Amino acid sequence: MYIERVLEETSRRNPHEDYFLQSVKKFLDSVRPVIDAHPEYEANALLERLVEPERVFQFRVPWLGDDGKVHVNKGYRVQFNSAIGPYKGGLRFSSSVNLDVLKFLGFEQTFKNALTTLPIGGAKGGCDFDPHGKSDNEIMRFCQSYMTELYRYIGPSLDIPAGDIGVSEKEIAYLFGQYKRIKGVYENGVITGKGINYGGSLIRPEAAGYGVLYYAREVLNHQKDVIQGKTFVLSGYGNVTWGCIKKINELGGKVISISGHNGYVYDPDGICGDKVNYLLELRANKNRDVKMYADKYGCKFFEGRKPWELKGDIYIPCATQNEIDVSEAKMIVEGGCKYYFEGANMPATNEAIEYLQQNGVIVGPAKAANAGGVAVSALEMSQNSIRYSWTKEEVDNKLQEIMKKIHDESVEAAERYNLGYDLVKGANIAAFEKVAKTMISEGVI
């Protein structure tokens, strides 16, 4: 009853925020057994506090285009939860950004970050600015204007942004440069995903994708199965897709697809060797059109379609939210999928996830599977604090350990509540237990 009441209140108080409500609903449904076992949570209004961001900033971002015209965008930062550490989470620059999207991402980030076992709270921010087709100078002026507002709300012990869709190393550098100039101090721990020369961490660019595969390896290992020889169907073409493809090839798997906003590429020979590096060029190119890959390597581009119609063993959506509904989940099951891992945040509807699980697919949820990116961000913060940098091997080993712990803790949590090998419920419960316990002990705040 408590959960139902909170869900009802949350939808009444956050009208039209469908993504946010979708993620809250899925989460609260999963943690039901924990709530039932802890009546004191209701007395402490724990869930009511958990679904309300601690703080939300919204601000105007004016910037000058190359054509001399003034443009105005909406900028945001959602500081969702600081129970277990300073606010941490990426910035998304995309025309699809609004408060609803950032609240769902901030809510998810809170629990993803708790799962990493590192001391970071949850946040998300961004702007409805679309970097596609903008000149370098426009991107720089935009980033400077965005940071001229954001700097008031962030700091190395307060809130530490990073990248997400539309924000990569180039944007991070412009953002950091402006923060440094305004504050007049060299606090490189204020943002992560930096370049190597000014406090970035080795392996950070690869971390989200590598993390998905390290997590997948634990899952397959648990099923007495191996990555080697498996066929992978992927969506997206950005940072997460690239990192996944690099590691899949290293572990002996084959990737047959990538996708963009207007269709997907099917490469039956596998995306490997030089083709993987070409993805970096594709991302840097202003058109960001995946068809260029098909033209260059002589394979097929399926316009207006998604790769879920392909056959494979392992499916990894790495593009954006809700790219899989029930009809696409059906295709995935029919394609022979055994494992499904979320490289993107909430890439499927709640009904699609249920369909996959009911049809025997093992689902590795985003909070667990793609936590490698933010985990290495937290390791970047550690290195900035001690003013030192670790080797590739050191960071990579820590990442592998973290992904193993995320898997093991999820399994342990699900088993404790007799839920079997349910990695979705297990991850949500393991993360919730940490955040809930800490919120109760920190008092009513």
Ligand code: GLU
């Ligand atoms: N945007 C990434 C995520 O969704 C990384 C966030 C970070 O490194 O702070 O987890």
